[in-house]
Structure formats: C-alpha cells, structure tokens
Amino acid sequence: MKTEPTKIKNTIVVGLGGAGCNIVEYLQKNGVEATFIGISNPERPNFSSDIRFIKFVPPQMSLGEGSGKFLPVSDMNQPLILPQNIKELFTSDNRYILLAGLGGYTGTYMVEQLSDFMKQTKIEFAVICCLPLQFEGKQRKAVAREAQTKLESHVNVTYFDPNTLSQQYGDRSLEDFFDVCNTKVLDIFKRFAHYNLWRF
Numbered sequence: 406m407k408t409e410p411t412k413i414k415n416t417i418v419v420g421l422g423g424a425g426c427n428i429v430e431y432l433q434k435n436g437v438e439a440t441f442i443g444i445s446n447p448e449r450p451n452f453s454s455d456i457r458f459i460k461f462v463p464p465q466m467s468l469g470e471g472s473g474k475f476l477p478v479s480d481m482n483q484p485l486i487l488p489q490n491i492k493e494l495f496t497s498d499n500r501y502i503l504l505a506g507l508g509g510y511t512g513t514y515m516v517e518q519l520s521d522f523m524k525q526t527k528i529e530f531a532v533i534c535c536l537p538l539q540f541e542g543k544q545r546k547a548v549a550r551e552a553q554t555k556l557e558s559h560v561n562v563t564y565f566d567p568n569t570l571s572q573q574y575g576d577r578s579l580e581d582f583f584d585v586c587n588t589k590v591l592d593i594f595k596r597f598a599h600y601n602l603w604r605f
Contacts, residue, residue, distance in 0.1 A: 414500045414529065415440055418594075421515045424506025424535055429456060431587040432594065439502075442494065445511060459491065463510040479510035481548060487518045495522065500529035502597060504590070508537040508545030513552045520559050531597050532562040533590060539568055563593055 416439045420429030426443040433441050433453055441456040443449060452458050464483035495501060503519060505512035516532060523530045534552075537545045556562050567586045574585050 414498065416502065417442060417494075417499050418502045418504065419444065419494070419519075421445070421503060421505040421519075422509050422512030424509070425504040425512050426452075427583070428504045428533075428535075428587055428590050431584075432591060435591060437591070437594065440499075444491065444515065459494075461488070461491070461511055461515075481510060481544070485510070485514035485518060487515070487522065491515075491519075492522065495519070495526075495528055497526070497528050501531075502594065503530060503532045504534075505532070506535040506537070507549035507552050508541060509548075513548055517552055517555050520556060520562070524559065530561065532556070532559065533593050533597075534562065534564050535586070535590070536564055536566045536568070539571070563597075565590055565593060 418429055418432060418437070418439045418441050420426040420441075420443045422445050426445045426449060429441050429443050430449075430452065432439070433456055442459065443452060443456050444459045444461050446460055446462045448460055449458055463479040463485070465477045466480040501523065503516050505516040507513050507516075512534075516534065520530070520532060522528075534556075537549050553564070565586070567582075567589075570582070570585060570589070574582050577585070
C-alpha cells in the first residue's frame with residue numbers, strides 16, 4: 406500500500422506587541438527562514454517587506470495630563486477580544502512560534518488567547534515569552550506573573566528573563582543590551598526548530 410509523503414509544514418513566526426515585533430524584525434534580518442508576521446500598534450514603516458504587519462489597537466484610556474493633553478495608554482482592565490482576521494491567520498496547515506513580551510496589553514493578552522485557541526483547534530505551536538525588566542514597574546511585573554500562571558497548562562512555552570543578563574552586560578548601552586537579548590531569543594528559536602518541539 407502506497408503511503409502519502411508527510412507534508413512539511415511552513416513555519417510562521419508571529420510577533421505580538423512591541424517586544425514581539427522587535428524580535429521578529431531581528432530574526433528576519435539575521436536570515437531565519439520562516440514566514441514573518443508582526444501584530445502591534447503603531448504601524449512600523451521600517452519593517453522589511455518580508456514581514457506582514459497587522460495593526461491591532463488595544464482598548465485605550467487616558468493617563469495624566471501633560472501640556473494640556475491626555476496621554477493615551479492601553480487599558481489593562483479591558484479584556485481582549487481576539488479579532489476574526491487574526492484568528493484566520495492560524496491554520497493546521499502550518500506551525501507557529503509566538504513571540505511576546507509579557508507585561509503589556511497586546512503581547513500578554515494575545516499570547517494567552519492564541520495559545521488557548523491553537524490548543525483547542527489542534528494547531529502546532531510553540532511560545533517564547535520575554536519577562537519584564539526590573540525597571541518596568543510593579544504593574545507590568547504583576548501582569549506578567551498572572552500570564553505565566555494562565556500559560557501553565559501549555560508545555561511548549563519558554564520564558565526568557567533578560568534580568569539574568571544584567572550583571573554580565575550591565576555596562577553596555579540599552580541598545581546593545583537589547584541586541585544581546587535578541588541573540589539569546591534567537592538561540593531559543595533555533596532549539597525549537599532543531600529539536601522539533603511543537604505541540605498543541
């Protein structure tokens with residue numbers, strides 16, 4: 406009996422929020438072979454044409470007043486409703502790596518919902534999350550901790566804590582430090598790809 410050859414699934418790397426999009430941009434520039442999507446706000450005019458950008462605007466609230474204008478920020482108390490056009494990006498014909506920084510609205514809430522969605526629909530995926538830096542404040546750290554608790558049911562989630570590098574690279578500029586962080590995430594990405602650590 407002739408068996409059908411196993412179809413090789415396309416790898417799609419999805420950056421969620423600002424940090425996730427930054428990492429997607431770094432991976433694409435460093436020759437990672439994949440399809441790239443970035444979901445964030447605001448738009449990224451400097452993105453390579455090889456990265457598909459989808460604008461997602463979180464619920465907004467006003468914080469404080471400066472020069473007579475209110476500063477709009479994401480309303481972390483509002484639940485995220487996953488848009489249909491984003492759900493439609495994810496199919497069982499592909500496998501996905503989600504990249505997100507925990508603590509902000511889009512990265513945190515979207516990685517939670519997409520992980521649950523793909524598990525329920527049996528889509529292969531893996532997740533790499535960056536934890537907040539020490540100076541990012543109590544609220545972002547609390548949001549990140551809560552997200553880690555919610556993601557406990559997913560065995561294919563890896564966390565990267567940039568604070569572990571602060572002693573080793575603390576004397577570098579912030580830009581250089583983030584480059585080091587991106588390099589570490591790239592190493593994690595390669596491990597997923599090499600050992601085929603996909604789950605649903």
